[in-house]
Amino acid sequence: MEEFLQKWTDQRAEKLGGDWDGTQEVEQGxxxxxxxxxxxxxIAFDFFEAxxxxxxxxIPPDLPIVLPHQENLDLTAMAECEQGLTDEIExxxxxxxxxxxxxxxxxxxxxxxxxxxxxxxxxLPHKFDTMYDTCSSVEPLxxxxxxxxxxxxxxxxxxxxxxxxxxxxxxxxxxxxLAKAKEGEGGSGEVTNLVDRMEQVGRAERLRxxxxxxxxxxxxxxxxxxxxxxxxxxxRMWRFAERKQWAILAFIPYFGAVVFNxxxxxxxxxHPCFPDTLVNFIWLYLSYAFKxxxxxxxxxxxxxxxxxxxRGTRERGxxxxxxxxxxxxxxxxxxxxxxxxxxxxFNPR
Numbered sequence: 001m002e003e004f005l006q007k008w009t010d011q012r013a014e015k016l017g018g019d020w021d022g023t024q025e026v027e028q029g030x031x032x033x034x035x036x037x038x039x040x041x042x043i044a045f046d047f048f049e050a051x052x053x054x055x056x057x058x059i060p061p062d063l064p065i066v067l068p069h070q071e072n073l074d075l076t077a078m079a080e081c082e083q084g085l086t087d088e089i090e091x092x093x094x095x096x097x098x099x100x101x102x103x104x105x106x107x108x109x110x111x112x113x114x115x116x117x118x119x120x121x122x123x124l125p126h127k128f129d130t131m132y133d134t135c136s137s138v139e140p141l142x143x144x145x146x147x148x149x150x151x152x153x154x155x156x157x158x159x160x161x162x163x164x165x166x167x168x169x170x171x172x173x174x175x176x177x178l179a180k181a182k183e184g185e186g187g188s189g190e191v192t193n194l195v196d197r198m199e200q201v202g203r204a205e206r207l208r209x210x211x212x213x214x215x216x217x218x219x220x221x222x223x224x225x226x227x228x229x230x231x232x233x234x235x236r237m238w239r240f241a242e243r244k245q246w247a248i249l250a251f252i253p254y255f256g257a258v259v260f261n262x263x264x265x266x267x268x269x270x271h272p273c274f275p276d277t278l279v280n281f282i283w284l285y286l287s288y289a290f291k292x293x294x295x296x297x298x299x300x301x302x303x304x305x306x307x308x309x310x311r312g313t314r315e316r317g318x319x320x321x322x323x324x325x326x327x328x329x330x331x332x333x334x335x336x337x338x339x340x341x342x343x344x345x346f347n348p349r
Contacts, residue, residue, distance in 0.1 A: 009026050
């Protein structure tokens with residue numbers, strides 16, 4: 001109805017022209033019509049509900065109600081009979097579950113009977129019967145033929161003697177053993193010398209690896225000493241710096257360097273002769289990286305303090321102390337690095 005009225009309004013506006021617009025009147029009429037329909041619908045449903053409750057759902061008390069699936073059933077059974085029926089139903093359910101489990105177990109076993117090889121095996125009895133019949137039809141050999149065949153050595157063209165007969169194989173194996181025994185008597189001295197040289201090379205290789213581990217351990221201990229010196233300067237920063245967070249920032253990479261150094265030393269002592277060079281060398285390089293980061297934080301903090309305190313004449317004493325600490329730190333770090341350069345670092349292979 002709304003679409004019909006909208007089309008009628010558009011057509012009337014085209015005919016009359018001008019500013020005539022009936023959209024508002026159409027909407028108001030539709031709202032009024034809808035309200036009237038709802039009012040009458042409410043009244044009709046009220047009458048229908050009252051009539052239904054009074055007539056359809058008013059069941060006399062003497063009228064029995066029986067559903068189709070309950071027809072001809074005796075619902076006056078006692079509780080004992082009901083319990084017996086419940087137990088019987090439970091037993092039947094258990095039997096059904098057992099049968100289902102048995103079926104799940106037997107189904108995979110039945111697939112074995114459908115194997116492709118069974119088709120080939122089924123043809124074997126017929127072939128055996130045919131072979132037996134063929135052999136039975138052959139005439140037996142006489143004594144002269146049998147004695148002649150036993151004296152003939154069977155050999156196939158293109159094969160060696162040890163591939164054809166048992167006696168040929170035994171002869172060939174005996175000749176090989178005798179040849180090896182003769183070669184062993186003449187070359188025993190050369191084999192002994194070769195074994196001795198291999199043992200000497202093995203001892204020299206173990207000694208070289210032990211020396212390399214010792215040198216690398218010295219390098220790691222040098223790094224630990226450098227970490228102890230850095231710990232001293234971090235304590236000095238904590239005492240004289242106005243901003244304690246700089247000392248905390250320097251301590252975090254310092255702690256990482258110490259941990260990686262200890263892990264590196266532990267790997268060296270666990271494998272003194274044959275260390276896991278690649279893994280251990282990674283820990284040493286990580287220690288170097290964290291130590292350089294800590295050194296940078298210490299140097300930057302001291303330079304910032306030097307610049308900040310040099311701006312006032314009252315802080316001259318503290319400035320001199322900062323300069324002295326910076327000189328101590330530079331001298332000790334350079335000395336430890338020079339000492340560590342005297343020892344060759346470990347060369348991972």
